[in-house]
Amino acid sequence: MDGCTNVTRRPPDVTMTGELVGEDRPSRPLRPVGAPIPDVEWIERLTASGSVRVEAVAQLHDLMLRATRFQVSKMPEASMLGAARRDEIAHSAADEATVSALARLDSFEGRSRFTTWAYKFGILRAGVEVRRYAWRGRDIELHDVPEPATSSGSSPESQVEGNDLAAAVRRGLGQALTEHQRHVAVALLIDEIPIDILAERMGTTRNALYKTLHDARKRLRSYLESEGFPVDTLPKSAIR
Amino acid sequence: MNARSTLDAGTVEKFLTVSDPWLSCEGCFEHIDVAVESLLATGSTIDEPLRVHLVSCAVCHEEAQRLAELVGIDLGLGESESRRRLEDAL
Ligand SMILES: [Zn+2]
Numbered sequence: 001m002d003g004c005t006n007v008t009r010r011p012p013d014v015t016m017t018g019e020l021v022g023e024d025r026p027s028r029p030l031r032p033v034g035a036p037i038p039d040v041e042w043i044e045r046l047t048a049s050g051s052v053r054v055e056a057v058a059q060l061h062d063l064m065l066r067a068t069r070f071q072v073s074k075m076p077e078a079s080m081l082g083a084a085r086r087d088e089i090a091h092s093a094a095d096e097a098t099v100s101a102l103a104r105l106d107s108f109e110g111r112s113r114f115t116t117w118a119y120k121f122g123i124l125r126a127g128v129e130v131r132r133y134a135w136r137g138r139d140i141e142l143h144d145v146p147e148p149a150t151s152s153g154s155s156p157e158s159q160v161e162g163n164d165l166a167a168a169v170r171r172g173l174g175q176a177l178t179e180h181q182r183h184v185a186v187a188l189l190i191d192e193i194p195i196d197i198l199a200e201r202m203g204t205t206r207n208a209l210y211k212t213l214h215d216a217r218k219r220l221r222s223y224l225e226s227e228g229f230p231v232d233t234l235p236k237s238a239i240r
Numbered sequence: 241m242n243a244r245s246t247l248d249a250g251t252v253e254k255f256l257t258v259s260d261p262w263l264s265c266e267g268c269f270e271h272i273d274v275a276v277e278s279l280l281a282t283g284s285t286i287d288e289p290l291r292v293h294l295v296s297c298a299v300c301h302e303e304a305q306r307l308a309e310l311v312g313i314d315l316g317l318g319e320s321e322s323r324r325r326l327e328d329a330l
Contacts, residue, residue: 071306112273116311120273123306127299145247166247169255188298189254190247195265195299206265210297214259217296221256234256 039114046105060101063115064094067122075127077134089133093125100125131194140193140201142183145173165234168227169220176223181216184209259296263289268300276308279329280315280322286329295330 037045037059045056068090072078078086101121108117173182187193188209199206225231247255263271271290278284286294294301305323312322 067310070310071303074306074309107270112277113314115314116273116277116307119310120269120303120307123303123310124269127303127306166249166252169252170247173255185255190251192298195297206299210265214262214296217255217257217259221258224256 036115039108039110042114043105043108046102057098057102060118061094061098063118064097064101064122064125065090067119068093068097068126071123071126072130075130078130081133085133089129090126093129094122096129097121097125128196131197132200135194135197140187140191140198143186143191144182145170145186165224165229168224168229172220172223172227176219177216181212181219184212185216188213257296259292261289261292263293265293265297265300268293268297268304272300272304272307276304276326277311280308280312280317280325291330301330 072086072090308322308326309319
């Protein structure tokens with residue numbers, strides 16, 4: 001793991017009676033074994049020095065590993081990988097996530113639990129690493145717009161409306177968008193290339209590509225409005 | 241280009257998804273922990289810019305689902321109930 005030599009697996013210095021030993025013994029009462037670490041304690045220990053911090057970083061890494069293993073186990077892209085490879089990815093992502101979280105510790109405001117805040121780093125890193133692995137060696141070509149498909153609407157009216165709209169969207173992609181916007185929109189929405197993979201291949205960022213997509217969608221809706229499609233009757237969301 | 245490289249109804253809908261009010265992927269990452277935990281713990285709604293981002297950004301949406309499932313386990317709600325609550329809030 002780059003630049004993170006503090007992530008080590010060292011058992012806590014705890015005696016059989018549950019007392020912490022050594023020079024970094026905190027003044028607060030001991031927590032029962034297995035009890036959640038209070039958020040304030042996470043921050044105190046992660047910003048401390050010496051063995052207290054080393055131990056806290058190892059616990060943070062364990063938390064990250066929980067998140068990365070969970071994410072890897074849920075991703076269809078990871079299902080083809082062997083168990084050893086999946087675990088390797090989960091560990092590598094947990095390493096990266098630990099470094100990221102430590103670098104952004106000051107952004108934790110206590111508005112969520114510390115564990116929830118930490119999980120998001122693990123989930124992000126595991127997702128990136130699995131997708132990167134799944135897309136390795138695969139060429140990505142940027143395409144123009146395909147022909148509209150025949151609508152699967154049930155009534156003749158809806159088929160006509162669907163085809164009209166699809167044809168107008170196709171024209172809009174060609175006329176209202178820049179070539180860059182068109183290529184990005186087609187790659188993300190038709191070819192379904194994950195945004196972080198596309199960003200990596202195009203030498204840009206996830207944020208920049210999402211902004212390009214945002215601008216493209218706005219231009220497309222404006223074009224459709226100018227073509228006489230009432231904007232408030234157009235679909236607004238891809239999920240609902 | 242994959243087998244779904246056509247402008248079918250679902251694809252047209254993806255092109256027309258409204259992504260205003262604007263929020264970047266980075267902004268989404270910044271707020272997602274508080275939003276998901278508040279939604280699951282107290283039933284609070286998701287702020288509109290974040291809701292819109294999750295609807296219009298496939299990868300952030302998938303990561304939010306995963307976070308909801310994991311936090312849901314911690315809160316004793318279970319994975320599928322937590323995912324359902326997130327989807328309902330979108
Ligand atoms: Zn996003």
